Amino acid sequence: MAALLLGGAAIGGSPIFVRLSEVGPMATAFWRVALALIPLVAWAWVQNGNVADRRPQRLSDYAALILPGVLLAIDLAAWHLSLTMTSVANATLLANVAPVFVTLASWLLFRSKVSGIFLAGLATAVAGVVVLKGGPAALGGGDLLGDGIAIVAAMFYAGYILAIGQLRSRFSTNRIMIWSTASAAICMLPMTLLAEPELLPPSAFGWAMLFGLAFVSHAGGQVAITYALAYLPPAFSSLTLLLQPVVAAILAWLLLSEPVGLMQAIGGAIVLVGILIARRG
Template sequence: MTALLLGGAAIGGSPIFVRLSEVGPMATAFWRVALALIPLVAWSWFRNAPAGDRRPQQLSDYAMLILPGVFLAIDLAAWHLSLTMTSVANATLLANLAPVFVTLASWALFRAQVSGVFVAGLATAIAGVVILKGGPAGLAAGNLLGDGIAVVAAMFYAGYILAIGKLRSRFDTNRIMIWSTASAAVCMLPMTLVAEPTLFPASAFGWAMLFGLAFVSHAGGQVAITYALAYLPAAFSSLTLLLQPVVAAILAWVLLSEPVGLAQAIGGAIVLVGILIARRG
């Protein structure tokens, strides 16, 4: 549970890094996964393989290790595209609906039991995010196509979480993260070259933001969530997505001097209450 919360908080800082990045959204997404390979591969070299870790042996094993990265690349590309087409509030909220799709898929595909208490907690947390983002009136300024692309991003992130959850019973966290991160980088590179005028930041500050995004939000946050998926259900683990707007609002207040109003504070508190309710379910 601690790893799950730390992972959610680390990923919650990603909007700050993205906002301060000196390259476009697609290029930022590429560097997010490409640079994250540095600590992941370094950790793999310097540690001893844990007991019970197995190597991929069949073609299906390699395919399953690559699949989460493909899902993640499409999720990142769709979310960053939606940010250019609809309001930031809509793109953030709709992309964070992945827990809904994880819950539905867990029930429909894997016959996982979903309690009424968990559903109530999920609904409460989503309501908190809506309030945090300005309420229904604040979400009305979006673009329908952009909103739809943000929902697609949520669906593919749900696929990423479910695929990682299935792999955790067979492979070690670091092995899963290296394969999925590398495949995401390979998928993101051609999209970045087509969509962006430049790939490299112009200053040391720009590189620092990309390294922070890669090391803290991806290598730190995603590793913690992948580790937690060995011990917690995918549906509950995906709820950490709903912590991201709360953490982002707090960091924007502390680092960027963006004020946090009463509605945002109430929305953040409701998100936390919803997650606590879901935990009991």
């Protein structure tokens, strides 16, 4: 549970790094996964086989390890595209409804039991994100196509969480993260080269933001969530996604001097209450 919350908080800082990045959204997404390979490979080298870990044996094992990265790459590309087509509030909110798709897919595909208490907690947390974003009235200014692409991003992130959850009973956290992160970087590179003219940031500050995004939000946050998925159900684990706008609002207040209004504070509290209710379920 501690790893899950820590991972959700680490990923919640990603909008700050993205906003301060000196390259475009697609290039930022590429460096997010490409640079994250540095600490992941370094940690694997330090471990040097000290952790019991099954190696992939068949083609299906390799395909299963690559799949989460492909899903994550499509999620990142779709979300960054939606940010350019609809309002930031709409894109962030709709991309954060992935827990709804995770819960639905867990029930349909794996016949996971979903209690009424969990559903009540999920609904409460989603409602908290709506309040945090300014209420229903603030979400009416988006573009319909952009909103749809943000929902597509949420669906692919849900697939990423479910794919990781299926792997955690077979492979170690680090092996899963190296394979999924490398495959995400390989998928993101051609999309980035086609979509944006500049790949490299012009200053040391720009590189610092990319390294922060890669090391803290991806290598730190995704590793913590992947570790937690060995012990907690994917449907509940995906609720940490709803922590991200709460953490982002707090960090924007601390680092960017953006005020946190009463509506945001109430919305953040509702999200936390919803997660606590879901935990009981």
